[in-house]
Amino acid sequence: MKCISSLRMKAIDRNCECLGLLPIQLMENAGAVIAQNIREKLESGKVLFVAGRGNNGGDAFVAARHLAGSSGYIVKVIVLGKARDIGTGEAFHNFSLLKFSRVQILEITDSSQLRAVASDWFSEADMVVDAVFGTGITGDIKEPESTVIDLINGEGKAGKTVISVDIPSGLDPDGGDFEKAVHAGLTVTFHHLKIGLLGEKAKEYTGMIKVADIGICADAEQYVGPGDLTMLHRRKPEGHKGDSGKILVIGGGPYSGAPALAALAALKAGADLVTVAVPVPVAEIVASYSPNLIVRKLSSNVLCPDDLSILPDLINSHDVVVMGMGMGRATETLEAVRKILPFCRKAVLDADALSALSGSIFEALSGNCELIVTPHAGEFARLRNMKTPESYEARIRAVREFSEEKGVVTLLKGRTDIISDRKQTLLNRTGNTGMTVGGTGDVLAGLTGSLFSRNPAFLAAACAAYINGAAGDLAFEKAGNGLLATDVIENIPRIIKEADIG
Numbered sequence: 001m002k003c004i005s006s007l008r009m010k011a012i013d014r015n016c017e018c019l020g021l022l023p024i025q026l027m028e029n030a031g032a033v034i035a036q037n038i039r040e041k042l043e044s045g046k047v048l049f050v051a052g053r054g055n056n057g058g059d060a061f062v063a064a065r066h067l068a069g070s071s072g073y074i075v076k077v078i079v080l081g082k083a084r085d086i087g088t089g090e091a092f093h094n095f096s097l098l099k100f101s102r103v104q105i106l107e108i109t110d111s112s113q114l115r116a117v118a119s120d121w122f123s124e125a126d127m128v129v130d131a132v133f134g135t136g137i138t139g140d141i142k143e144p145e146s147t148v149i150d151l152i153n154g155e156g157k158a159g160k161t162v163i164s165v166d167i168p169s170g171l172d173p174d175g176g177d178f179e180k181a182v183h184a185g186l187t188v189t190f191h192h193l194k195i196g197l198l199g200e201k202a203k204e205y206t207g208m209i210k211v212a213d214i215g216i217c218a219d220a221e222q223y224v225g226p227g228d229l230t231m232l233h234r235r236k237p238e239g240h241k242g243d244s245g246k247i248l249v250i251g252g253g254p255y256s257g258a259p260a261l262a263a264l265a266a267l268k269a270g271a272d273l274v275t276v277a278v279p280v281p282v283a284e285i286v287a288s289y290s291p292n293l294i295v296r297k298l299s300s301n302v303l304c305p306d307d308l309s310i311l312p313d314l315i316n317s318h319d320v321v322v323m324g325m326g327m328g329r330a331t332e333t334l335e336a337v338r339k340i341l342p343f344c345r346k347a348v349l350d351a352d353a354l355s356a357l358s359g360s361i362f363e364a365l366s367g368n369c370e371l372i373v374t375p376h377a378g379e380f381a382r383l384r385n386m387k388t389p390e391s392y393e394a395r396i397r398a399v400r401e402f403s404e405e406k407g408v409v410t411l412l413k414g415r416t417d418i419i420s421d422r423k424q425t426l427l428n429r430t431g432n433t434g435m436t437v438g439g440t441g442d443v444l445a446g447l448t449g450s451l452f453s454r455n456p457a458f459l460a461a462a463c464a465a466y467i468n469g470a471a472g473d474l475a476f477e478k479a480g481n482g483l484l485a486t487d488v489i490e491n492i493p494r495i496i497k498e499a500d501i502g
């Protein structure tokens, strides 16, 4: 069964919101499903909800309202804090509805008050619903939350059913160690299993696990969205120059614009330092494009094996190599690419560099160099020695199989981009008809390298595809089909800023 990290779950929620499915709708569905599970376990009786101040508590407020509307239940809610402390608008909204819902509420701020006032509420309850924390738990458990977990566990020991909302409170949703947690008889988790529910130690706490559908749109999970961008590494305020990525672009020779576009895109996507290593005839031209680029001159008119006298040191002093843009396919160039790759730890291969790849290269690199390849349909056909399928289902299968077989992350560019590693596959539909203009692929390669310096390969490739297309969509608003690759570059920072990750 599929399981998911708390970060990815949050990303999917945000993608839902961007598609128009609001968090309050998901909370309503989550609460309704909890109420239904309570009814299935207890035909009538007294139900005590223990709610924290986050959205896990919000789910409990919804469930309490639903249950109070059914005959035969006496519903009480303990909130761990004052109403004003409730941390999200959705949880607060649902808390406010409780006063119209024949539910008794107790706001508790400290553990002595909890033991004194609330103990009756615990002892008289037939069932306890644990909604103290869900996936939002961080750090050591504070008071009164720690005491409340003990009280819930006391009732469980006395033979009452304890239902945990999403995860038993206290358990690390991502499988890390944890100090204490609720011992549930039933855990109703939303959408997918959380990774932390599957650990050996977790088994003692979860009881039976049910995965409940809460109406998440399929596209929020299948397509890259703004939520996925929130999973990207964030800059630290105390960061130094270079901490946000050092990228080495190797390309050019027959062309000068392509490596420059990749390099400028890497900078606009947040890399601290970008060096462009280009053959002699284009070095000064590339340098003249922008004072932001550091240009290193290679030895000849095209990339060639002699360049191995300087490239390994340069590669070592950078985090990621982005290679291929505008370099041509001369025999010596392709030979140089093959010789360079074993020195790389992380590389993005685009355009002409893809022509240097063969099965034995992938085998030789496996385990030493993480690779992202960014082919279009024609390049993908050459890589596989097979026509790229027209139908999207077959294309997705082909990209997945290729990635699995070669041990790489593949970003197949197209009207809908397909991104896959061995385990995960995402689609991207940002972008527009104007982006068939030359240079947008170079921009994407640079962007991918920039994100790859500080993020896992799959996330970097998926987010780069999204940002490239979304920046292109902004450019399209102004320039229509007359947009240029440089217009796409100019709009990259806005997309990153809007996702609140820059």
Ligand SMILES: NC(=O)C1=CN([C@@H]2O[C@H](COP(=O)(O)OP(=O)(O)OC[C@H]3O[C@@H](n4cnc5c(N)ncnc54)[C@H](O)[C@@H]3O)[C@@H](O)[C@H]2O)[C@H](O)CC1
Pocket (backbone or CB within 6 Å): 009, 013, 023, 026, 027, 030, 052, 053, 054, 055, 056, 057, 058, 059, 087, 088, 132, 133, 134, 135, 136, 137, 138, 139, 140, 141, 142, 143, 145, 165, 166, 167, 190, 191
């Ligand atoms: N798509 C979905 O699966 C949906 C899930 N929902 C529910 O939302 C929670 C996650 O909500 P979130 O607000 O992010 O966090 P929590 O409620 O789990 O906790 C935050 C709450 O707890 C406090 N807190 C955190 N750590 C500690 C600590 N160590 N000690 C004391 N207090 C702590 C923090 O200050 C906050 O007040 C998910 O599990 C689902 O139940 C959505 O409702 C619908 C979509």
Ligand SMILES: [K+]
Pocket (backbone or CB within 6 Å): 056, 130, 131, 132, 133, 134, 164, 165, 166, 167, 168, 169
């Ligand atoms: K919980």
